[in-house]
Amino acid sequence: MKEHKICVMGFGPTNVEAPLDDPSWEKFGLPWDDKWEKYDRLYEMHEQNVLQLSNSVVLTEEWDGEKILTQAHRPQNYFKILKQVAEDKNKTLYMHDTYFPGVVSYPFKKVISATRDYFISSVTYMLSHAISLNPTHIAVYGIDMHGNDEWVYQRPCVEYLLGLAEGRGIEVTVPEGSWLLKFQPERVRFGAIMIEYYKRYGILGPDPQKFERWV
Secondary structure (H helix, E strand, C coil): CCCCCCEEEECCHHHHHCCCCCEEEEECCCCCCCCCHHEEEECCCCCHHHHHCCCCEEEEEEEEECCCCEEEEECCCCHHHHHHHHHHHCCEECCCCEEEEEEEEHHHHHHHHCCCCCCCCCCHHHHHHHHHHHHHHHEECCCCCCCCCCCCHHHHHHHHHHHHHHHCCCEEEECCCCCCCCCCCCCEEEEEEEECCCCCCCCCCCCCCCCCEEE
């Protein structure tokens, strides 16, 4: 069987480990990533009306004493980047619909028949599409999902898709620094006390801990 390797990219710290300069990998990424020029398929899965919301670009603006500093959710020239990607014959830009020339409509019917109608982040659109192409390998870099903010509701869908891929016989690579598919120590209730497990559920770690009564 001929190898077909897909690398799905996010913004987390492990994205520096990705094989971006290895031509044997097909790269899926996001057009607001500063590495977008290295990607083969790019996904902007917010519909046009969402992108045009007045607060969707600029997050904060502040005066530093000399100039205005702007922090943006998308590059200031973002729509120019989208059009540039859409016109590039070596790249494919997927969106919900063909909002402007060169854009390809996301293949929902094919993807859902291979996975399910479960899209909860931009990453899940990329992963679901990758699985529907039946590659031999899928690697995820920069999709680390550390912390407990938006990743809390996004992580289950991503982990479901990675499990689905492995069940299909696709080799899945998750870098060591990612939280995906790894046990994360948390304090949990055990009978009347709170306890923190280490490495696996039910295992105490080498660090001292005080067992506190759960109320």
